[in-house]
Amino acid sequence: MRESEGRDRDPSGTVLDSQVVRTTGVSGPERGFDGAQRIAGRRRYILADTGGHVLGVHVHAASSHDRDGSRELLTDELQG
Numbered sequence: 001m002r003e004s005e006g007r008d009r010d011p012s013g014t015v016l017d018s019q020v021v022r023t024t025g026v027s028g029p030e031r032g033f034d035g036a037q038r039i040a041g042r043r044r045y046i047l048a049d050t051g052g053h054v055l056g057v058h059v060h061a062a063s064s065h066d067r068d069g070s071r072e073l074l075t076d077e078l079q080g
Contacts, residue, residue: 001053011049016070018045020062032061045069047077 003009020034023041033040043064047056058073 002049002051005051007051011051011053011055013050014047014055015050016045016047016073018043018066018069030059030061032063034062037062043069045073047073 002011020037020039020043021041022039023031030042031040032042034043039062041062043060043062043066045056045058045060046054048054056073056077058069058076060069060072
């Protein structure tokens, strides 16, 4: 997609953001409680280039720390 826009294939800058999302009462390995925001659910991480194109997504339990989820997302993207 980037090449069709006349840009380099690999982005020179990216943005990483996370968000806690409420989920249903069904439990599972990717569901937890974020005490700071008082939300039971999942935390999703999104990696996008500066043009807004999504490069990667990773989902964890809301109780996970940002450093852990972002590390896994970046590791997956660099290897894949």
